[in-house]
Amino acid sequence: MPDALIETRSLVKRYGENVAVNNVSFDVRAGEVFGFLGPNGAGKTTTIKIIVGLLRPTSGTVRMAGRDVQAEPIAAKAVSGYVPDTPNLYAKLTGRELLRFVADLYSLDRGEAARRIDELLRMFELAEAADDTIDSYSHGMQQKTSLAAALMHDPRVLVLDEPTVGLDPRSARLIKDILRQMADRGSAVMLSTHILEIAERMCDRIGIINRGELIAVGTMDELRGGDASGGASLEDIFLSLTGGAEVAELAHVLQ
Numbered sequence: 001m002p003d004a005l006i007e008t009r010s011l012v013k014r015y016g017e018n019v020a021v022n023n024v025s026f027d028v029r030a031g032e033v034f035g036f037l038g039p040n041g042a043g044k045t046t047t048i049k050i051i052v053g054l055l056r057p058t059s060g061t062v063r064m065a066g067r068d069v070q071a072e073p074i075a076a077k078a079v080s081g082y083v084p085d086t087p088n089l090y091a092k093l094t095g096r097e098l099l100r101f102v103a104d105l106y107s108l109d110r111g112e113a114a115r116r117i118d119e120l121l122r123m124f125e126l127a128e129a130a131d132d133t134i135d136s137y138s139h140g141m142q143q144k145t146s147l148a149a150a151l152m153h154d155p156r157v158l159v160l161d162e163p164t165v166g167l168d169p170r171s172a173r174l175i176k177d178i179l180r181q182m183a184d185r186g187s188a189v190m191l192s193t194h195i196l197e198i199a200e201r202m203c204d205r206i207g208i209i210n211r212g213e214l215i216a217v218g219t220m221d222e223l224r225g226g227d228a229s230g231g232a233s234l235e236d237i238f239l240s241l242t243g244g245a246e247v248a249e250l251a252h253v254l255q
Helices: 044-051 073-078 095-105 110-123 139-151 169-184 196-202 234-242 245-254
Strands: 004-015 018-029 033-037 059-064 080-083 157-161 188-192 205-210 213-218
Touching: 004 044, 004 157, 004 188, 018 044, 018 059, 018 188, 033 044, 033 169, 033 196, 044 059, 044 157, 044 188, 059 073, 073 080, 080 139, 095 110, 095 139, 110 139, 139 157, 139 169, 157 169, 169 188, 169 196, 196 234, 205 234, 213 234
Parallel strands: 018 213, 033 188, 033 205, 080 157, 157 188
Antiparallel strands: 004 018, 004 059, 205 213
16 A cells, blocks of 8 residues: 555644544545545634644644654655645745745755746746736636645645636646646645535545544545445535535425
């Protein structure tokens, strides 16, 4: 079995009396795309922020490529990339300047960094706008710039929160293809999404969180384990597990 590049163990995050994440444990392996799903407020983004080191858990541990995210934060961040749900970029830098800044943060060789920047700008169809300031970019362009920055140091682990939100179909397809290629080269890719069709088509395994608790993890075949026909869609499974089936039935009646 491939090595686990993300290891979460007994993660808990409390805000006063509110338990946002409750005893969550799972792995993301080298060579796979792992989908992380859940209703709004289920704990997805909180869990992701703990994994990438932006939040400190109340208890529990995360290891990124063998590095403890809390005990060795710099080493863990050096092997990982993160794309938040909303791009938060330096608006007055150009796209090229931002990528050069990120290359400097990771102490990349200047010559190699220049080649990598040109490669990423071409890959994400940003070359023509590379020397324009980021505040002139559309949301989709900013999203692609954010992903380019996360890939600048060729991370072993990539974590993305809703990476295709607001993208046109062409850009969304480009990002999906790049994520698949990364996994096929041996990286671990973890993404959250509300678009269940994307998760079903591109993810090797899926974890579902609800009310702060991880309620299912597995391949589509494993998640269908209780379905004799073996034909349940991810949407059917998700709604059944998270209590949304009643809402779906009501919507059908109202049509």
